[in-house]
Amino acid sequence: MRSALHAEWTKLRTVAAPAWLLLGMIAATVALSAVATSVVTCGPSGCGGDPARTGLLGVQLGQALAAILGVLVVSGEFSSGMFRTTLTAIPRRATVLTAKAVTLTGAVAVAATAAVLGSLLAGRLILHRRGFPAPAPALSDGPVLRATTGSILYLTLIALLALGVAAVLRDSATSIGVVLALLYLLPILAQAIGDPHWQRLLERTAPMSAGLTVQATTDLDSLPLSPWAGLGVTAAWAAAALVVGGLSTARRDI
Amino acid sequence: MKLLRAEWTKFRTVPGWVTGVVTAGLLLVLVALLAGVSSDQKGAPPVPTGPDGGPVTDSFYFVHRSLAGDGSITVSVPALTTSVPAGIGDLRPGVVPWAKAGLILKQNTRQGSAYAAIMVTSSHGVRMQDNYVNDTAGPAVRWLRLDRAGDEITGSASADGTRWTKVGTVRVKLGPAALGGLFVASPQDVVGLGTRGSVSTAAFENLRTRGRWTAGAWAGEHVGAESPTFAGYPENTSGSFTEPGGGFQVTGAGDIAPAVRDSLPTGGALDNILTGTFAALIAVIVVAALSITSEYRTKLIHVTLAAAPGRSQVLLAKALVLGCVTFVAGVAGTAVAAPLGIRLAQANGVFIFPVPSPLRVALGTGALLAVAAILALSIGAVLRSSAGAVTTVIVAMVLPYLLVANPFMPAGVAIWLTRVTPAAAFAVQQTLVQYPQVASHYTPYNSYYPLAPWAGLAVLAAYAVAGLAVAAVVLHRRDA
Incomplete structure (x- = not known):
């Protein structure tokens, strides 16, 4: 396992794309969060909506880059034929996939921490400059801490979900299409559905709308499900994708 | 021509791509089916519709007598005051710009019947309005007059009740037993x-009538009290009229105007039924990106460029084939999805806002998918990475829509996003109309787009053309 991890880490480190994707994820997350904080309508009593959620809005963009990385870690090897070499070196396929998942988790978690903390810092500075020092989310606040750690975990889980999907589908375009459809499409479809019962069900089970409830710090009663349970739904999606991906890699020819 | 054939052959012989495009069409239909079936408003009161068939708000306080033929009515409106609730039962003076008081001639008290009216408004001066959608501005004065000659009604305004200025003449089918x-x-x-x-x-004050008005007292009633387009009176208030010392004091709520999203929140618009466009879009983008990146992956690009050294032509041929195929899938999908979804939703009691041009929506949706496919192809040619190309185009087109759907996004930002990002193209599906004489949240979230349908599509097309140009340059400069 150690050598497998070392191999995966070397692959991730020596190719240019992962580093750029992670940097891009940080930049995109912080940028969109900052823009959202600077445009949201603010009144004397505070800003519209949930300030922590607005300040972490960039996660909705950053997750796309985390997903690309998750997909490429697997599908890149399939398209270049590298996977045969990998399996020649380490024949236990489960070990290979686990090693990939672990290295991906580490890399994305570090970048996600930078992205989320950067967003919070940017949000504080912007709110301060706009003249709203009071409602700026602070890490010492319990719900804000939950939103922060939750967002870091969320980004990591999305990368793992993408890895699992790519292990099943193998083609990078199809995999990223499916992952982004799961993330972005389901919330849009939920809006089109008239029946509030179905709508609620879709909001509870879709990986993005459920997972991002972890960012909520106000008005918790109106959420489709509680913050940590929401992140649990995303974790279930990622786990399911990894299990199916593991089985599919183990059973099928390369 | 040979190039086109070659590209068409490549496209048609990859089962995954054909499946992808067919899936795009089917997704449009499937989501429309889902949206139609899942809606349930059976038993809701019917939405009133005006003489042109469009949904209307027709709820107001009416003090009337009947007018059997030609005649005229004159009045002055020295005061119009509005109250808005600050809390439950706590009314405060306020300004509602389109609060109206004046004279009206109406076919009958049925909601949606024909009318012509002249009125003073809180902030928009004297207006003459008829049949819900028509609105003419007049001078800012307090005296009003309506003259009826057959179906021709003339509205006039005056500062003193002696010298009159004509505001407008309209033709309205009032019938023999009109009320005024x-x-x-x-x-x-x-x-x-x-x-x-x-x-x-x-x-x-100074109410005077001439012509064939029935004798007797004035009768007051609230027209359209039960209506999905009327939110009711504020707590502890109601419509009424009194006659203190020769004048009239009339209290009312509601509006006489075309219905918009805010006044008819239960109504559905065609673009809600066509939400499947997003799903179709993702399928099409994946296929489009693959059509170029898989050539690089399989090294087929060497053969392609050896056979046809004109590199821009190769790109154009690919764009044409992709564009045509996705256009057909989009048009076919919409042509089935739109009527099907509307039928199903209506069967479940949902009011669907009228669709002025179904053809434009179908052709526009096809064009939207085609242009998005060409954009994905160009970005795929530049990045040579299918994951990157797919993500770029999906994020550029779908994420703005998600951000716009956030209710806390200020209207200005939402409108800006639907003007400059490729998501502007969804304007091509809009069917709702913005009325200057109705105050409402005209935001993309409510399906009101800032750009005209084809202008929105042109924004996406501009991105695609720019992408194609960059792709052509890059294809020339770089080794394959």
């Missing part, structure tokens, strides 16, 4: 992210 008199309407106050009810009271 005073009215007061007070539309919802548009504040922040929502709306709240309002109530207005007007003082009328």
